[in-house]
Amino acid sequence: MSNRISRRKVIKLAALGGAGSWLAAACAAAPQTTQPAQPPQAPTSLPAPARPAVDPSPAAGAANQVPPTPAAPPSLTEAVQADATGTLTHKMADAATRFLATLDDAQRAKATYAFDDAERLRWHWTTPRNFPRNGLSLQEMNREQKDAALALLQSSLSALGFQKSLDIMSLQNDLGNDPEAYFVTVFGAPGSNGVWAWRWEGHHLSRHFTIRGDRVAVTPFFHGAWPTVSNTGLRAMPREEDAARELIRSLVAIGKTEAIFQERSLTRHVTWNSERVGPLEPVGVLVGDFTTDQQALVHEIIHAYLDVLPEPIASDHLTRLQNAGFEQMRFGWAGALEPRRPHYYRLQGPTFLLEFDNSRNGATHIHSVWRDFVQDFGYHLI
Amino acid sequence: MDWLRRHWHRVLAHAAGLVPIAILAFDYAGGRLGAIPERAAMLRTGALSLALLIAAFACTPVASFSGWRGAVQIRRALGLYGFAYAGLHILIYAFYDGQLDLEFILRDLSERPAMSVGMAAFALLIPLALTSTSGWQRRLGKRWRTLHTLIYVAMPLSALHFLWLDRDILDAPIAVAVVIGLLLLARWPPLRRAVARLRRDFAR
Numbered sequence: 130m131s132n133r134i135s136r137r138k139v140i141k142l143a144a145l146g147g148a149g150s151w152l153a154a155a156c157a158a159a160p161q162t163t164q165p166a167q168p169p170q171a172p173t174s175l176p177a178p179a180r181p182a183v184d185p186s187p188a189a190g191a192a193n194q195v196p197p198t199p200a201a202p203p204s205l206t207e208a209v210q211a212d213a214t215g216t217l218t219h220k221m222a223d224a225a226t227r228f229l230a231t232l233d234d235a236q237r238a239k240a241t242y243a244f245d246d247a248e249r250l251r252w253h254w255t256t257p258r259n260f261p262r263n264g265l266s267l268q269e270m271n272r273e274q275k276d277a278a279l280a281l282l283q284s285s286l287s288a289l290g291f292q293k294s295l296d297i298m299s300l301q302n303d304l305g306n307d308p309e310a311y312f313v314t315v316f317g318a319p320g321s322n323g324v325w326a327w328r329w330e331g332h333h334l335s336r337h338f339t340i341r342g343d344r345v346a347v348t349p350f351f352h353g354a355w356p357t358v359s360n361t362g363l364r365a366m367p368r369e370e371d372a373a374r375e376l377i378r379s380l381v382a383i384g385k386t387e388a389i390f391q392e393r394s395l396t397r398h399v400t401w402n403s404e405r406v407g408p409l410e411p412v413g414v415l416v417g418d419f420t421t422d423q424q425a426l427v428h429e430i431i432h433a434y435l436d437v438l439p440e441p442i443a444s445d446h447l448t449r450l451q452n453a454g455f456e457q458m459r460f461g462w463a464g465a466l467e468p469r470r471p472h473y474y475r476l477q478g479p480t481f482l483l484e485f486d487n488s489r490n491g492a493t494h495i496h497s498v499w500r501d502f503v504q505d506f507g508y509h510l511i
Numbered sequence: 512m513d514w515l516r517r518h519w520h521r522v523l524a525h526a527a528g529l530v531p532i533a534i535l536a537f538d539y540a541g542g543r544l545g546a547i548p549e550r551a552a553m554l555r556t557g558a559l560s561l562a563l564l565i566a567a568f569a570c571t572p573v574a575s576f577s578g579w580r581g582a583v584q585i586r587r588a589l590g591l592y593g594f595a596y597a598g599l600h601i602l603i604y605a606f607y608d609g610q611l612d613l614e615f616i617l618r619d620l621s622e623r624p625a626m627s628v629g630m631a632a633f634a635l636l637i638p639l640a641l642t643s644t645s646g647w648q649r650r651l652g653k654r655w656r657t658l659h660t661l662i663y664v665a666m667p668l669s670a671l672h673f674l675w676l677d678r679d680i681l682d683a684p685i686a687v688a689v690v691i692g693l694l695l696l697a698r699w700p701p702l703r704r705a706v707a708r709l710r711r712d713f714a715r
């Protein structure tokens with residue numbers, strides 16, 4: 130995988146070399162293929178979304194009826210779940226230890242912080258140029274180190290989550306950014322009895338993992354995509370956008386217009402890069418009042434976010450979310466219902482908040498964040 | 512044939528201004544501008560605008576260093592094409608990025624320094640484009656030259672616009688800034704005098 134990133138980077142740098150070739154590049158037709166990259170199927174036993182994970186059609190309309198997704202919590206028992214998370218945390222700790230072992234002293238000093246360092250809570254999704262990151266970037270790593278860093282990321286996500294991360298990173302090629310400007314930072318000692326954490330962060334991708342023993346916190350996590358469709362046809366966040374649009378359209382179709390809490394879109398997500406968040410002002414309508422098909426779409430939105438997590442963690446989140454009250458969640462929309470027109474949506478339950486903003490650059494620029502009122506940055510583990 | 516030998520540089524200047532817009536229209540019509548054609552067109556017109564403005568800005572130093580008067584004869588055409596592409600660039604921005612929403616555009620201009628310096632550069636180019644004709648040149652006399660020194664501000668602002676776009680890889684913006692810096696330096700009177708002296712000595 131590191132190969133793929135490096136090759137793209139080299140092509141981009143070559144294309145940018147010198148003002149003459151830059152002008153030539155400006156005149157050349159943008160390459161275009163229509164095949165979106167298909168993320169690998171996640172090895173998950175979660176209730177699967179009733180629709181394909183990737184729907185390349187932005188106009189996939191509300192007319193498409195969605196068969197209901199089972200709303201029941203996953204069937205894993207607590208014990209099996211604890212065991213699965215235990216294996217997972219061991220894998221993560223091993224991968225982190227292996228990554229740190231590939232670094233020289235100076236690199237290790239850059240990549241590591243004490244667990245209680247304030248750096249752990251300093252986060253952002255913007256480019257490293259706008260918000261300089263601390264940690265070690267892929268740019269500063271050799272091949273072996275990059276592979277170890279990617280293995281650490283892979284160990285901490287599902288196959289789908291890993292692919293989505295690479296997709297988001299590869300979109301940087303379309304923006305004139307470096308797809309290797311992603312930073313790895315480890316806090317505390319991986320695998321120790323105490324608590325430790327690690328972070329993968331760069332433009333549009335911010336992932337935080339806090340681990341204590343067999344328990345893992347994975348929030349906040351931020352996914353962004355600009356452009357929403359790359360020149361090669363890649364859509365990094367297709368269902369996050371389309372499923373929500375299908376939902377709001379179907380709500381409007383049955384007269385639930387109060388789901389639109391504002392005619393104009395917001396211009397940014399509300400919680401920005403806050404360290405801790407609580408519930409926002411309730412907007413929109415209660416999921417408990419939705420039809421079965423509409424609830425299935427809510428499930429699909431949730432899955433679009435949670436399926437990026439390793440299976441036991443995704444199950445755990447889903448269970449918490451169900452236990453806290455699926456019907457208590459609220460879905461609210463601001464802005465236009467058409468694709469490529471600015472919009473924003475918010476899905477909020479008793480324990481979590483999902484914000485999705487696509488109002489910049491002609492609605493081809495997504496920012497989305499999943500916050501957990503209790504588990505963000507592993508506060509409950511400390 | 513003789514006409515072409517005398518006017519090749521004018522033909523080249525007009526080709527530089529017109530061929531890219533024809534290619535752009537052709538690519539747009541043929542759906543070859545990628546998944547988000549507006550963005551591709553905005554980037555392309557921005558790049559073309561800057562390239563043509565730099566070419567126009569280079570005419571005076573090229574003429575004074577090389578003695579070739581042809582460079583001055585194509586300066587206006589290159590500058591006007593550069594201005595036209597900037598206008599198109601901003602129009603696409605207003606439609607695509609700004610969704611023709613004035614409130615949003617104004618907020619974007621105030622929030623993103625790259626956008627405000629771009630707008631300042633464009634605003635400075637407007638009087639230059641309007642007074643670029645020979646008629647205005649005669650009418651304004653000495654003041655024309657003073658007015659057209661605004662280009663010394665507009666060019667660095669354009670470079671800043673490119674530099675401040677939200678990007679990590681700065682090779683192209685830095686290359687552009689260096690070229691604009693060198694073209695500004697080439698207008699520095701002591702340097703110009705030294706080059707003129709060299710050229711005289713060389714001619715003797």
Ligand code: HEM
Pocket residue numbers: 155304305553554555557558559560561564597600601604608620626627629630631632633636669672673676677
């Ligand atoms: C003289 C005036 C201007 C010049 C010469 C200029 C030039 C450029 C150049 C060279 C680029 C980068 C193109 C590329 O990457 O290939 C660009 C991008 C851009 N410009 Fe301008 N520009 C000007 C004014 C403006 C103004 C007034 C605005 C809006 C208020 C604007 C908005 C943008 C935007 C949004 C981008 C694209 C950013 C992105 O998507 O990466 N420009 N411009």
